[in-house]
Amino acid sequence: MTYKEFLQKGGEQKWQDKWLEEGIDRAEDFGEKPKKYVLDMFPYPSGAGLHVGHPEGYTATDIYSRYFRLKGFNVLHPMGWDAFGLPAENYAIKTGTQPSITTAENVATFKRQIQSLGFSYDWDREINTTDPKYYKWTQWIFLQLFKKGLAYEATVPINWCPSCKTGLSNEEVKDGKCDRCSAAVEKKDLRQWMLKITAYADRLLSGLDGLDWPESIKSQQRNWIGRSEGAEVDFKIAGSKETIKVYTTRPDTLFGATYMVLSPEHKLIQELKDRIENWKEVNNYVVQSKNKSDLERTDLNKEKTGVELKGVKAINPVNGKEIPIWLSDYVLSGYGTGAIMAVPAHDTRDWEFAKKKQIPIEYVIIPNQFYYPDVNGNSIILSCPDDCDKILEKVKEVNEGSGFCFTEIDSGIMVNSDFLDGLVPEEAIKKMTAWLEEKGVGKKAINYKLRDWVFSRQRYWGEPIPLVHCDKCGIVPLDEKNLPLTLPKVEKYEPTGTGESPLALIEDWVNTTCPKCGGPAKRETNTMPQWAGSSWYWLRYIDPNNDKEFADPKKLKYWLPVDLYLGGAEHAVLHLLYARFWNMFLFDIKAVPFEEPFTKLVNQGLILGEDGEKMSKSRGNVVNPDDIVKEFGADTFRMYEMFMGPLEDMKPWSTKNILGIHRFLGKVWEIVMKHGTHSIEQNANAELEILLNKTIKKVGEDIESMSFNTAISQMMMLANAMQEAKVFPADYFEKLLIILSPFAPHMTEQLWRKLGHMESICKEQWPTYDPEKIIDAEIELPVQVNGKVRARLKLPADVEEAVATRAALDDSQVQKYVMTEPKKIFYVKGKMISIVV
RNA sequence: GCGCGGAUGGCGGAACUGGCAGACGCGACGGACUUAAAAUCCGUUGGGCAUAGCCCGUGCGGGUUCGAUUCCCGCUCCGCGCACCA
Numbered sequence: 001m002t003y004k005e006f007l008q009k010g011g012e013q014k015w016q017d018k019w020l021e022e023g024i025d026r027a028e029d030f031g032e033k034p035k036k037y038v039l040d041m042f043p044y045p046s047g048a049g050l051h052v053g054h055p056e057g058y059t060a061t062d063i064y065s066r067y068f069r070l071k072g073f074n075v076l077h078p079m080g081w082d083a084f085g086l087p088a089e090n091y092a093i094k095t096g097t098q099p100s101i102t103t104a105e106n107v108a109t110f111k112r113q114i115q116s117l118g119f120s121y122d123w124d125r126e127i128n129t130t131d132p133k134y135y136k137w138t139q140w141i142f143l144q145l146f147k148k149g150l151a152y153e154a155t156v157p158i159n160w161c162p163s164c165k166t167g168l169s170n171e172e173v174k175d176g177k178c179d180r181c182s183a184a185v186e187k188k189d190l191r192q193w194m195l196k197i198t199a200y201a202d203r204l205l206s207g208l209d210g211l212d213w214p215e216s217i218k219s220q221q222r223n224w225i226g227r228s229e230g231a232e233v234d235f236k237i238a239g240s241k242e243t244i245k246v247y248t249t250r251p252d253t254l255f256g257a258t259y260m261v262l263s264p265e266h267k268l269i270q271e272l273k274d275r276i277e278n279w280k281e282v283n284n285y286v287v288q289s290k291n292k293s294d295l296e297r298t299d300l301n302k303e304k305t306g307v308e309l310k311g312v313k314a315i316n317p318v319n320g321k322e323i324p325i326w327l328s329d330y331v332l333s334g335y336g337t338g339a340i341m342a343v344p345a346h347d348t349r350d351w352e353f354a355k356k357k358q359i360p361i362e363y364v365i366i367p368n369q370f371y372y373p374d375v376n377g378n379s380i381i382l383s384c385p386d387d388c389d390k391i392l393e394k395v396k397e398v399n400e401g402s403g404f405c406f407t408e409i410d411s412g413i414m415v416n417s418d419f420l421d422g423l424v425p426e427e428a429i430k431k432m433t434a435w436l437e438e439k440g441v442g443k444k445a446i447n448y449k450l451r452d453w454v455f456s457r458q459r460y461w462g463e464p465i466p467l468v469h470c471d472k473c474g475i476v477p478l479d480e481k482n483l484p485l486t487l488p489k490v491e492k493y494e495p496t497g498t499g500e501s502p503l504a505l506i507e508d509w510v511n512t513t514c515p516k517c518g519g520p521a522k523r524e525t526n527t528m529p530q531w532a533g534s535s536w537y538w539l540r541y542i543d544p545n546n547d548k549e550f551a552d553p554k555k556l557k558y559w560l561p562v563d564l565y566l567g568g569a570e571h572a573v574l575h576l577l578y579a580r581f582w583n584m585f586l587f588d589i590k591a592v593p594f595e596e597p598f599t600k601l602v603n604q605g606l607i608l609g610e611d612g613e614k615m616s617k618s619r620g621n622v623v624n625p626d627d628i629v630k631e632f633g634a635d636t637f638r639m640y641e642m643f644m645g646p647l648e649d650m651k652p653w654s655t656k657n658i659l660g661i662h663r664f665l666g667k668v669w670e671i672v673m674k675h676g677t678h679s680i681e682q683n684a685n686a687e688l689e690i691l692l693n694k695t696i697k698k699v700g701e702d703i704e705s706m707s708f709n710t711a712i713s714q715m716m717m718l719a720n721a722m723q724e725a726k727v728f729p730a731d732y733f734e735k736l737l738i739i740l741s742p743f744a745p746h747m748t749e750q751l752w753r754k755l756g757h758m759e760s761i762c763k764e765q766w767p768t769y770d771p772e773k774i775i776d777a778e779i780e781l782p783v784q785v786n787g788k789v790r791a792r793l794k795l796p797a798d799v800e801e802a803v804a805t806r807a808a809l810d811d812s813q814v815q816k817y818v819m820t821e822p823k824k825i826f827y828v829k830g831k832m833i834s835i836v837v
Numbered sequence: 838g839c840g841c842g843g844a845u846g847g848c849g850g851a852a853c854u855g856g857c858a859g860a861c862g863c864g865a866c867g868g869a870c871u872u873a874a875a876a877u878c879c880g881u882u883g884g885g886c887a888u889a890g891c892c893c894g895u896g897c898g899g900g901u902u903c904g905a906u907u908c909c910c911g912c913u914c915c916g917c918g919c920a921c922c923a
Contacts, residue, residue, distance in 0.1 A: 664861095
C-alpha cells in the first residue's frame with residue numbers, strides 16, 4: 001500500500017475510531033505517573049466552522065501532550081465549548097431558530113472537524129458552558145461572590161452598545177467601539193450587576209511576577225490594572241466648608257498648581273449651583289458632555305474645551321493662593337477623584353488648556369543644566385544652583401516659543417516652591433507628602449485604572465443571574481439547592497433596548513416567590529456576560545460530571561494548576577484577567593488549591609491568508625481545514641502548520657509549501673515500507689547513528705520548548721540520510737516513527753503495526769539517546785586570520801589545542817595570510833581557531 | 838505620546854551562552870526515468886567579479902571585540918497593545 005492509498009482508503013479515520021474506542025487519550029485521576037495538565041483555550045463554536053487558526057494551537061498542544069505521554073506522564077488534555085454569546089442569539093433573531101439548536105449544530109460541526117485532525121482529547125471530559133449542568137456552577141460561583149459582597153448592584157453610567165443593545169465591560173470596549181460589532185459605544189445610566197475586581201487589583205498585579213507568561217501579556221495586564229502612587233490633596237473652596245479632593249502623582253509640583261479642573265460629572269457642580277454666577281453656561285457644558293460619545297470625548301486631536309466656575313475659587317493649601325476652578329471633559333470622572341489640580345508648566349494637557357484659556361503658568365521645576373548657542377555660535381552652559389534664575393528665564397523663552405518642555409522626575413531641581421526649593425523631584429514628592437499629612441490636608445494614595453467589572457447583559461443567550469428582587473427583603477439569592485436556574489425558552493429573542501433582557505417579557509418566569517419570606521418577588525432578568533463560563537472552565541474538566549460540587553477537591557489538588565495554557569493573545573485583558581480574578585476568589589474561599597490558575601501561557605500567532613492579509617470572508621482568503629485534510633490528510637495538515645514558522649509568530653499561509661511536508665511524510669512511508677518488512681543490516685553506520693541520536697535529543701528538546709519547526713527540519717534531515725543510507729539496523733525505523741508520532745500520529749501508527757507491533761505506538765516510550773553518540777567523530781574546524789575564514793581543517797572532534805594550532809599554521813591557505821609571527825591565537829574547542837597577525 | 842515585539846536570499850524561516858550566516862522547506866534552473874505529462878530521484882541555487890580564487894552581504898549609522906545576525910549607543914521602518922489615567 002502506498003501512502004496515497006492509505007489516505008484514500010480512510011486510513012486516518014480508521015485509527016481515529018480505534019483510538020477513541022481504546023480510550024488511549026483518557027486521563028486517569030490520581031494516576032501514579034507524574035501529571036501534566038495541557039489546556040487549549042476552548043473555542044466559541046461559530047456557524048462558520050473551524051478555520052486554520054484554531055488547529056494551530058490545538059496541534060501544538062496535541063504534540064506536546066502526546067510527547068509527554070510517551071515520556072511517561074499522566075496527561076490531561078481536554079476540550080469543550082464556550083457556547084454562550086451573541087452570534088447564536090442574533091441568528092435566532094433573524095431566523096427564529098432557538099440558540100440552543102444552532103449551538104448544538106455548531107458544536108457537532110466543530111467536534112467533527114477537530115476529531116478529523118486526530119487530536120488526542122479526552123472526550124469523556126467534554127464540557128459545554130450552555131449546559132445547565134455546567135452553568136449551575138457558574139451561577140453557584142456568582143452566588144459566592146454575592147455572599148462575599150463582591151457582586152453588587154449599582155446604577156452607574158456604563159458603556160452601552162446601541163447595536164448589540166447591551167451594556168459592556170470596559171475590557172470589551174476598544175477605541176471607543178464595541179469589541180464585537182464596532183459600533184460607537186455610548187454612555188448610559190443603567191442598573192447593573194458589578195463584580196468588584198478592583199478588590200483584587202494589587203494581587204492581580206503582583207501575581208504576574210511569578211508567572212511564566214509572554215512578557216507582552218503581562219505588560220498589557222499591568223498597564224490595564226494601571227497602578228500609580230501619589231497623593232490625595234484637599235483644596236478648600238474659598239468662603240465655604242466644601243473641599244475639592246484631587247489625586248496627583250506629582251505632589252512636588254503643588255506650588256505650580258494655578259487652577260483646578262472638575263470633570264463635568266463631578267458632584268460638587270450641582271452642590272455649588274447657587275454660588276456659580278454663570279450657571280447657565282456651566283449647565284450647558286455639563287449637558288453637552290453627557291451627550292458626547294466616548295469616542296468624541298477621548299479624541300486626542302480635538303481642542304480642549306471648558307468653562308470657568310465664576311464666583312467660586314479654590315485655595316491652594318501650600319501657599320494659600322486663590323485659584324480658579326474650571327470644568328472640562330479632559331478630566332475623566334472615573335479616574336482618581338474626578339478632579340485635578342492643574343500644573344500647566346509641567347503637564348502637557350494642563351499646558352494646552354492654560355494656553356487656550358490664558359491661565360497663569362508657574363514654573364516649579366527647571367533643568368539642572370541648560371545649553372544654548374550665543375550670537376557667535378559658541379555653546380553656553382548654565383548650571384544650577386548658580387544660574388537658576390537664568391535657566392528659568394531660558395526655559396520660559398523656549399516654552400513660550402516652540403512648545404512645552406516637561407521636566408522628568410529624576411532630573412531637574414525644584415524652584416519657587418518654598419520648602420522644596422533645591423530638592424530633586426523625587427525627594428520633593430516625599431517631603432511634600434509628609435507635609436500634607438502633617439497639616440492634615442492630604443495623604444499618600446494609590447490609584448488604579450482598573451474599574452469594577454460590569455457583569456450584566458441585557459440579552460437572552462447567557463446564564464440567568466440567580467437572584468430575586470423582593471419588596472420586603474430586597475435582593476435575595478436563590479437557594480443553592482435550587483440551582484441551576486435554567487434559561488427559559490422565549491418566543492422573541494429581540495433585545496428590548498430598554499435595559500431589560502428579553503427574559504423580562506416572560507411573566508410566569510419573572511414572577512416568583514421570595515426564597516426568604518415566601519412573598520411575591522421578581523427574578524433578576526439580566527444575564528451574565530460571555531466571559532462568565534470561561535472564567536472557571538479549566539476547573540470543570542477535572543470533574544465534569546460531579547453534581548455535588550463543581551469539582552472534587554482531591555481531584556483539583558491532583559491536577560491543578562494548569563501546566564501549559566495555549567491560545568490567542570486577544571484575551572490578554574479579558575478572559576485571562578477575569579479567569580485569574582475568579583480563581584483568586586475561589587482560592588480565598590478555599591474552593592481551589594492554587595491562587596494562579598495557569599503556570600505557563602503561550603500565545604500562538606495569527607495565521608494570515610496567502611496574500612499576507614488577515615483571513616476574512618470578505619477578502620475571500622479563508623482556508624478551510626477540511627479541504628486541506630481531504631487533499632493531503634490530517635498528518636500533513638498538522639505538520640505543515642507546525643513547520644510554517646515559530647508558533648508565536650504571525651505567518652502567512654502557503655498552500656504550495658504544504659507539498660514539502662507531504663513529500664517528507666511520503667518519504668518516511670517509503671523508507672519503512674521498502675525496508676520495514678525485510679531483514680535489515682545490523683552493522684551500524686556511524687554517521688547515521690550519530691544523526692539519529694542527535695535527532696532524538698533535538699526533537700525532544702524542541703517539543704518541550706515548543707519549537708516545532710526546527711524539530712521537523714531535524715527529522716527531515718534524518719529521513720534524507722536514511723533514504724541515502726539504504727541499509728541500517730531495524731530499530732532505526734522504530735525510533736524515527738516514535739519521535740514522529742506526536743506530529744503525524746496516523747501514518748506512524750499504521751507503519752508501526754506494519755512493523756509487526758500489536759499495541760498502539762501511543763503506548764510506547766520516548767526513545768533515549770546515547771550521549772556518547774551525539775558528537776561527530778570528525779569536525780571541520782574553521783581557521784580565521786584577522787577575523788576572516790581562510791581555511792577549514794578536518795580534525796578529530798576532541799583535538800587538543802596544540803595539535804589544532806599546529807595544523808592550522810601548517811595549512812598552505814593559512815600560510816598565505818600569516819607572513820609574520822602571529823600576535824595571538826585563539827582556540828575555541830570544537831568551534832574555531834582565530835589567528836591575529 | 839507610552840508600553841511590548843520585530844526587520845536575515847526570489848519566498849517561509851535556521852543559527853546554543855559572541856565563534857563557519859542562510860540549516861530545513863518552497864520556488865527556480867539543469868539532468869535521470871517516461872512515447873509524453875504528473876509523481877519520484879540526482880545536481881545547482883545570497884549578490885558581485887578578473888570565478889581552483891577574491892570581494893561584498895543579516896533595516897541604517899557608529900562603538901566594543903581577535904571575532905557581532907547576537908552586546909552597547911544613536912536612528913529608520915513595520916506589527917501589536919494602551920492612550921487626556923493627572
